[in-house]
Amino acid sequence: MNIKKELLYLAISGSILTNACAQPENPDWQHLDLENDGVFGISDDRAYVELLRGKPANPVIVAVLDGGIDIQQEDLKSVLWVNKKEKPGNGVDDDGNGYVDDVYGWNFVGTPDSTQQYDNMELTRQVRLGRQRFGRYNLDKLPADYRNAFTNFLALQTTLDNKRQETKDQLENLQKLKITIDAVVKQLGKEAPTLQDFLDFSPKNDGENQVRSLVNLKMKRKTFAEFYQEDILDIMERMQNDLDYHYSLNYVPAETHAGNADVTGPDALHGTHVAGIIAADRNNSVGIHGIANHVQ
Numbered sequence: 001m002n003i004k005k006e007l008l009y010l011a012i013s014g015s016i017l018t019n020a021c022a023q024p025e026n027p028d029w030q031h032l033d034l035e036n037d038g039v040f041g042i043s044d045d046r047a048y049v050e051l052l053r054g055k056p057a058n059p060v061i062v063a064v065l066d067g068g069i070d071i072q073q074e075d076l077k078s079v080l081w082v083n084k085k086e087k088p089g090n091g092v093d094d095d096g097n098g099y100v101d102d103v104y105g106w107n108f109v110g111t112p113d114s115t116q117q118y119d120n121m122e123l124t125r126q127v128r129l130g131r132q133r134f135g136r137y138n139l140d141k142l143p144a145d146y147r148n149a150f151t152n153f154l155a156l157q158t159t160l161d162n163k164r165q166e167t168k169d170q171l172e173n174l175q176k177l178k179i180t181i182d183a184v185v186k187q188l189g190k191e192a193p194t195l196q197d198f199l200d201f202s203p204k205n206d207g208e209n210q211v212r213s214l215v216n217l218k219m220k221r222k223t224f225a226e227f228y229q230e231d232i233l234d235i236m237e238r239m240q241n242d243l244d245y246h247y248s249l250n251y252v253p254a255e256t257h258a259g260n261a262d263v264t265g266p267d268a269l270h271g272t273h274v275a276g277i278i279a280a281d282r283n284n285s286v287g288i289h290g291i292a293n294h295v296q
Contacts, residue, residue, distance in 0.1 A: 026039075027287075027288050028045075028288050028289050029041055030042060030288075031043075031044050031045040031289060031291070032045060032046075033045065033046040042291070044291050048293065057293070057294040058294065059294050059295065059296050060292070060294065060295050060296070061081050061295070061296050062081075062278055062279065062292070062295045062296070063105070064271055064274055064275050064278070066270055066271030066274050066275075067265060067267055067268065067269070067270050067271045068107070068262075068263060068264045068265030068266070068267065068268035068271045068272075069104075069105075069263055069264065069268055069271045069272050069275050070264055070268040070271075070272045071104050071263060071264060073272055073276070074286050075276060075280045075281050075284070075286045075287045075288075076272070076275055076276060076279070076280060076281070078281050078284075079279045079280070079281055079290070079295065079296060080104055080296065081104065081105070081296035082103060082104065082296075083095065083102055083103050083104070086101060086102055086103050087101075088101060088103045089101060099259075099261070100261065101261040102261050103261065104261075104263045105263045106259050106260075106261065106263065107259050107260050107261065107262050107263055107265055108259045109253075109259065109265070110259050110260040110262060110265065111254055111258065111259075111260065112258045112259070112260055113260075114260050114262055116253060116254055117265060117266040118241060118244075118245035118246070118251070118253070118266070119245070119246075119253050120245070120246060120247075120248070120251065120252075120253060121246045121247060123156060123159060123160055123163070123247070124160060124246065124247055124248065124249060126153075126156050127153070127156050127157050127160045127249065128249055128252075130153030130156060130157065131153075131157075131249075133149075133153070134146070134149075134150050134153055137150065139151075160247060160249075163242075163247055164243065164247050167239050167242045167243055167247065168243065170239060171236060171239040171240065171243070174232065174235060174236050174239070175236065176207075177210075177211070177214075177232070178232050178233075178236070180207040180208060180210075180211050181211050181215075181228070181232065183208075184198070184201065184208055184211050184212070185224075187201070188201060192223070192224055192225060193224050194219075194224070195215065195216065195219040195220065198211075198212055198215045198216065198219070199212070199216065215227065218231060238267065241267075276288070276290060277290060277291065278290055278291060278292055278295060279291075279292050279295045279296075
């Protein structure tokens with residue numbers, strides 16, 4: 001099977017490429033200082049020592065507006081804001097703020113019964129509004145006062161079309177990659193092949209050779225099951241969600257501002273990542289340290 005160059009690029013881009021790149025010896029290198037440490041970090045460790053040591057600190061509550069946060073993540077548990085006035089899971093708005101069981105925050109996208117987990121991207125919303133406003137017009141027959149807005153709408157529509165097509169192409173490529181991976185695993189004859197199994201494998205075509213190279217990058221830090229789930233199946237699911245929900249004009253979310261208390265949602269990967277950058281526990285040995293030491 002011939003697999004395009006874009007296929008391998010897709011597979012090793014983003015989160016995959018991040019793990020594949022060589023890692024600095026100090027996982028917290030981003031906190032270091034160029035002058036003191038010889039590393040081009042953001043110098044917050046130096047700031048804590050030279051500017052903030054001995055000064056009083058008051059906790060600051062930070063609201064992370066994102067796709068959700070994993071409240072069970074071991075490096076975030078100790079720094080999560082907790083609404084102490086709310087009793088978790090009793091279905092009662094204990095503090096009377098209008099949000100039932102908002103112990104860790106609120107999911108403004110979801111419906112009260114948690115049946116709606118997805119929403120449109122703002123680009124999709126703007127294109128839908130533009131179609132409602134300009135659907136019956138073309139540029140020649142449009143009133144002069146509307147032409148700039150109409151031109152902007154056309155540009156947004158083109159952007160949306162391009163994003164959908166790009167996502168379709170990437171998903172198709174990743175599906176082809178999955179087929180090739182499955183074929184290689186079948187030849188290996190093992191449900192849980194090791195990195196050495198793939199290195200000992202002799203590719204018969206370009207597609208199998210690319211799979212071997214990709215697995216060599218990924219399985220230095222992961223098992224095959226982890227690689228297959230996180231870097232193939234999960235990414236395929238996210239791409240399909242982009243097509244079905246985020247960039248779909250056919251998916252019109254229920255207009256609700258009620259929401260629910262599920263702050264994790266269907267995909268908390270990015271929100272957890274952002275929360276970790278801000279506030280991951282600086283006083284333990286789990287993962288990297290966050291930037292802020294007194295936030296919730």
